[in-house]
Amino acid sequence: MPRIATRMDHVPPYLFARVNARIAELEAKTGRRVINLGIGSPDLPTPGWIIDILAETARNPLNHRYPSYVGLPAFRQAVVTYYERRFGVGLDVKTEVVPLIGSKEGLAHATQAWAGAGDVVLVPDPGYPTYKMAALLCDAEPVMVPLDPARGWLPDFTHIPADKLARATMLWANYPNNPTGAIADLDALAEMVAWCKAHDVWLAFDNPYCDLVYDGYAAPSILNVPGAKDIAIEFNSLSKTYNMAGWRIGMAVGNARALEALNRVKNNVDTGIPNAIQYAAAAALTGDQGWLEGRNAVYASRRDVVVRGLNAVGLKADLPKASLYVWAQAPEGWEDDAFAMYALEQAGVWLTPGREYGDQGKGYLRASLAVTEADLDEAMTRLKTLDLAPVHA
Numbered sequence: 001m002p003r004i005a006t007r008m009d010h011v012p013p014y015l016f017a018r019v020n021a022r023i024a025e026l027e028a029k030t031g032r033r034v035i036n037l038g039i040g041s042p043d044l045p046t047p048g049w050i051i052d053i054l055a056e057t058a059r060n061p062l063n064h065r066y067p068s069y070v071g072l073p074a075f076r077q078a079v080v081t082y083y084e085r086r087f088g089v090g091l092d093v094k095t096e097v098v099p100l101i102g103s104k105e106g107l108a109h110a111t112q113a114w115a116g117a118g119d120v121v122l123v124p125d126p127g128y129p130t131y132k133m134a135a136l137l138c139d140a141e142p143v144m145v146p147l148d149p150a151r152g153w154l155p156d157f158t159h160i161p162a163d164k165l166a167r168a169t170m171l172w173a174n175y176p177n178n179p180t181g182a183i184a185d186l187d188a189l190a191e192m193v194a195w196c197k198a199h200d201v202w203l204a205f206d207n208p209y210c211d212l213v214y215d216g217y218a219a220p221s222i223l224n225v226p227g228a229k230d231i232a233i234e235f236n237s238l239s240k241t242y243n244m245a246g247w248r249i250g251m252a253v254g255n256a257r258a259l260e261a262l263n264r265v266k267n268n269v270d271t272g273i274p275n276a277i278q279y280a281a282a283a284a285l286t287g288d289q290g291w292l293e294g295r296n297a298v299y300a301s302r303r304d305v306v307v308r309g310l311n312a313v314g315l316k317a318d319l320p321k322a323s324l325y326v327w328a329q330a331p332e333g334w335e336d337d338a339f340a341m342y343a344l345e346q347a348g349v350w351l352t353p354g355r356e357y358g359d360q361g362k363g364y365l366r367a368s369l370a371v372t373e374a375d376l377d378e379a380m381t382r383l384k385t386l387d388l389a390p391v392h393a
Contacts, residue, residue, distance in 0.1 A: 010136050023350060034344065035379040037306075037367040038352045040178070040324040042243045044298065047284075047291060050242065054280035063279075067272035070263065071099030075273075078282035079251045086211075087221040095256040096229075098263050101273055103208055103237040103250035106262070108134040109269070110233070110252065113261040114202050115140040115169045122171040124155060126179055126357030126364075128206065131172040145171070146360050153182035157195055170202040171195075176209040176219055179357045179366040180327040181320030186220055193225045193232060202258055203232040208250070209323040211241040211292060214300040217321040223254060233258050240324060241292070242284045249273050249281045299324065302369045302376055309380025314388050315365065326367045327354075333390025336365050347382040 012018075023034045057063055070076075076097045083089045091097055100106035111134035115121050121135035125144035135142040143164045147153040155173065173192055175184035184192075189205075196203040205222035213219055222232045237250035252259060273281075303319065306326045310317040317328035328351075330336045337353040344350050352368075354361030371379070 007136060007139055011133055019350065019352075023344070026344065026348075030348075032348045034348045034350055035371065035375050035382070036350045037371060037376075037379060038350045039370070040240070040368045041245050041370050042240060042324070043370045043372065044243045044295060046243045046247070049287070050244075050280050050284045053283045054276050057279040058276040060276075063275035065275075067275050067278070069267045069272055071097075071272065072275060072278045072282070075099055075278040075282045078285040079253065082285040083221070083223070083253060087224055089221055089223040091253055092256070096253055096259065098252045098259045098266070099273055099278070100235070100237075100250040100252055100266075101270060102239060102245075102248040103206070103235045103252075104130055105248075105270070106235055106250060106252050107131065107204075107206065108137065109265045110204060110235075110258075110262050111135055111140065111170070112138045113265045114204075114258065118167065120164050120168040122160065122168050122201070123358075124172055124174060124177075125359060126354060126361035127172065128174060128178050129357065131206075140169075141167070143168070144358055144360075147177075147180070147182070149360075152184075153177055153180045154184060154188055155192070165199060168199065168201045170204050172204050172206065173222070174206040176212070176320075176322035178209065178323060179325055179352070179354065179361065179364075181323040181325050182327075183217065183219065183321055186224060189220060189222055189228075190225045193222070193228045196231045197227075201231075202255075203228070205232055205234045205254075207234050208237040208240050210236065212296060212299060212324055213322045214296060214303065215319075215321055219322055229255055231255065233262075238281050238284060242281075243295070244281070244284065247277050247281070249277055298373075299369050302371070302373050305373055305376045305380065306367050306369065309376070309383065310367065313380070313383045313386070317367075324369050326369070328365050328367065330354075330363050330365055331388045331390075334388070336361070336363055340365060343383060343386065347379075347386055349379045349382050 076093050079097045080091045080093045117139040119140045120143050121140045122145050123131045123142045125146050132142040145155045148156045210219040222234050233254040239245035307317045310328045314331040315328040330339050340353040351365040354364030
C-alpha cells in the first residue's frame, strides 16, 4: 500500500474530535444526554444586524467570485480601526494586517512560515494543542515551556534546554489564557518581548479572548508593549468576541516581515475568505460595540455558577477575569483523566482533563462557559451525586 507521511505517526486525531465520538457513543448506549463542558464554541448568536449585512452582500454576484488573496480593503481597514479603538495601536493597512480563515488556520500556516525541519517551536505547557501539532506538521520540534502556577501561569523560560533554545525560531504565548484563564499585565508581556528579542525568536501572541473579560478587566494587546512590532505578531479572531466561530474569520497583525511570509504560505494553500463574510466582519469590528457588555455579563453569570458548583463538589477553582473557561484542580486523590471519565460515565458531564494541554496541566480540569446557565446548573447538580472517595480513582 502507499505510505503515509512519517510525521503523521506523531499527530493524533484532534482532542475534541475524539471526545465528541466518545460522547455520541455513550449517549447512544445509555439514552442520557451528556452535558459537554469541553469545547469553547460560543452558543450565543451572532447579532442580527451583522447577519443582515452578510445576507445583503451575499446577494451581490460580485461576491460569488474568488476572494482576494490579501483580503478586502474594507476588512483590512476595519482591523486597523478596531486595533486603534480597542488598544490604541496603529497598524499599516497594507503591510501589518493579514486576514485569516479563523485564527486556528493562521496558527498552523504561521508555523509553516517561520519554522521547519531542524527548528524548535517553543510551546506553552499547558497550552492550546494546535501550537504543538502545527510544529509537528511542518517537521519542526515542539519544546514545551512550563507555565508556572505560582506566578499566575506565566512562562518559566529557565527550563528550556540550551541546545533547544539555540534552534528556536518562535515562541507561542496566549493571554487571556486557554486553558487556565490566566491573564498577563503589560509588565509580563514586556518581559516576553524582551526575552524574544534577546534570543532572536518570533513572539506569536494568540489573543482571541481579549474581549471576553469580567469584573472591569481590560486585556491588552502584545503590541501595546513599546517596540513589540520588532519581534511580535498577534493573532485574533471574531469567533469569540462576536459569536462568529462558524464564520471562520480572523486576523494576524504586527511585524510586516513575518506577515509577508505568512501571506506567501496562505497564497499557496488557500483562496481567502468569502467576500460577504468579510463585509459582515468589517461591520462587526467597526459597528456598535455596546452589546458586548451584556454578552460578557451572561458569561460572567455562568462563570459564577461553575466556580461555585465546582468548589462545592471538591474541585478547587478561582474566578477568572477573562476567557471562556474555568480551570479547576481535580479532587484530592484523583488523576484528572480518571475523574473526567468517571464524571462522563457516571454523571453524564464532560470536563476536559488538563493533561490534554500538556504535562503541566495534569491534576486540573477545564470547564467551558459556552453552555446555557440551565445546563451548567444541571451539570453541577449531577456532579454533586458522585462519590469522590479516592478509592474510585
